Amino acid sequence: MPDDHLPKKHSKKxxxxxxxxxxxxxxxxxxxxxxxxxxxxxxxxxxxGAPVKVYGPGKVAVELTVNGKKHALQLEPRVTLLDALRDxxxxxxxxxxxxRAECGACTVIIDGKAIYAxxxxxxxxxxxxxxxxxxxxxxxxxxxxxQAFVDNDASQCGFCTPGFVVAFxxxxxxxxxxxxxxxxxxxxxxxxxxxxxxxxxxxxxEIARKGA
Amino acid sequence: MPDYSWPxxxxxxxxxxxxxxxxxxxxxxxRAKYTYDYHAANQxxxxxVRSPYAKAKIVSIDTSAAEKLPGVxxxxxxxxxxxIAQWAGDDIVALAAVDESTAEDAAKLIKVQYQPMAHLVSxxxxxxxxxxxxxxxxxxxxxxxxxxxxPDRLFTQYLAEHGISFHPEEDLxxxxxxxxxxxxxxxxxxxxxxxxxxxxxxxxNYQKAAAQTAGDPDKAxxxxxxxxxxxxxxxLIAHCCLESHGSTSEWPDKDHLFMHISTQNVxxxxxxxxxxxxxxxxxxxxxxxxxxxxxxxxxxxxxxx
Numbered sequence: 129m130p131d132d133h134l135p136k137k138h139s140k141k142x143x144x145x146x147x148x149x150x151x152x153x154x155x156x157x158x159x160x161x162x163x164x165x166x167x168x169x170x171x172x173x174x175x176x177g178a179p180v181k182v183y184g185p186g187k188v189a190v191e192l193t194v195n196g197k198k199h200a201l202q203l204e205p206r207v208t209l210l211d212a213l214r215d216x217x218x219x220x221x222x223x224x225x226x227x228r229a230e231c232g233a234c235t236v237i238i239d240g241k242a243i244y245a246x247x248x249x250x251x252x253x254x255x256x257x258x259x260x261x262x263x264x265x266x267x268x269x270x271x272x273x274x275q276a277f278v279d280n281d282a283s284q285c286g287f288c289t290p291g292f293v294v295a296f297x298x299x300x301x302x303x304x305x306x307x308x309x310x311x312x313x314x315x316x317x318x319x320x321x322x323x324x325x326x327x328x329x330x331x332x333x334e335i336a337r338k339g340a
Numbered sequence: 341m342p343d344y345s346w347p348x349x350x351x352x353x354x355x356x357x358x359x360x361x362x363x364x365x366x367x368x369x370x371r372a373k374y375t376y377d378y379h380a381a382n383q384x385x386x387x388x389v390r391s392p393y394a395k396a397k398i399v400s401i402d403t404s405a406a407e408k409l410p411g412v413x414x415x416x417x418x419x420x421x422x423x424i425a426q427w428a429g430d431d432i433v434a435l436a437a438v439d440e441s442t443a444e445d446a447a448k449l450i451k452v453q454y455q456p457m458a459h460l461v462s463x464x465x466x467x468x469x470x471x472x473x474x475x476x477x478x479x480x481x482x483x484x485x486x487x488x489x490x491p492d493r494l495f496t497q498y499l500a501e502h503g504i505s506f507h508p509e510e511d512l513x514x515x516x517x518x519x520x521x522x523x524x525x526x527x528x529x530x531x532x533x534x535x536x537x538x539x540x541x542x543x544x545n546y547q548k549a550a551a552q553t554a555g556d557p558d559k560a561x562x563x564x565x566x567x568x569x570x571x572x573x574x575x576l577i578a579h580c581c582l583e584s585h586g587s588t589s590e591w592p593d594k595d596h597l598f599m600h601i602s603t604q605n606v607x608x609x610x611x612x613x614x615x616x617x618x619x620x621x622x623x624x625x626x627x628x629x630x631x632x633x634x635x636x637x638x639x640x641x642x643x644x645x
Contacts, residue, residue, distance in 0.1 A: 221370020286367030
């Protein structure tokens, strides 16, 4: 099943193409060398026979495109996309929970893919459209996915909820005719500790029935 | 008999109706602000250096390198050398810096030397040396004992034997009462002898036990056909909510403290912070926009993140 959220056993080729940092591929590729946009003043060193850009150690200029808006930032190279969003841009829908690519509470969409923002450096996320949960609402009008969450009581404490909403959206964008079962598997990269999975499944079934 | 009949289904306002949570639209849209989502202007970030040992004497603490690190604003030794850290995770040094990664860097620069000690591994036996270590009950110990519902008999016995190391003003006793202390315990605290805190003394070793009785268990046992006795235990169960523990606090002036705090015990915590901080009776405002910890993880105030 084509699914960003499931472990990819044959994703080596994709990683070599430098197509970016999907959640599972992240661990397999060299983070820094995958950065797409060069920043002036960076140094190049050779590591394992390949040229690698060196940023920092101090703050460097970083430009992020979030929800269609460009933001120029000064960040240490070690700052993750998640921390940049939360601490610098006050975009706090994505949550930091495990901080190690396990729980999905920090899920954002980069280049159409659901990504754990805790495990991508801000410098890596430059030059790519970044979409967060904040962009889904139109004023006070909820996106159909969000409405399905409300109508099916798919959140309790709500800390994992934005991550689930974003993962839903990313999956449905790719698989608009997904069945409830496919949607369920599409959300396998996200965890809820309150145990709202039943509500999430009802929401998935409703979205599969009505479309989003 | 009063008439308790319900209106027919069509005329009911709530029962049988589908009700959405009022907070859901905020949560699904990412607009719900939790403690960790709130950033004050010029906010500092705190980190706590914690003991890696279940029990250890703190031999020395060197904070000099951390204090020199640019961006570090405060380094506070919580437990001085000579003190015994009582659990893996016990606070040793707290610090604040301009951002989280600087605070983490500074925490790594703090050198603490420990002398590991024997620790309790069985909850059916008191820890080695417990009797010698028992000292007067501190205010912190008293709060803990009240929170843990230490049985009155053990509580008053401990106070009578070991005394207290704090001065119980009536205001504080009122707070104890609000937190669940019985009149017997409050009386025992009033009567307890004052002793200087014992250097190196650990927390009181008290036994947690259920104290509530309804009916006559002795009679029930005597009439029972079969009695089966056993010692039962379960491993420590800690639930694990997703939200980070902690608080964001602002001092707009010297008399006010505004706190965003992850807790379900908002009213209880307001009474507890003044005793932990040295100022008395400032104005407090506790702001809890959202909390993911309503399943009980965060009853006591927790310093640091």
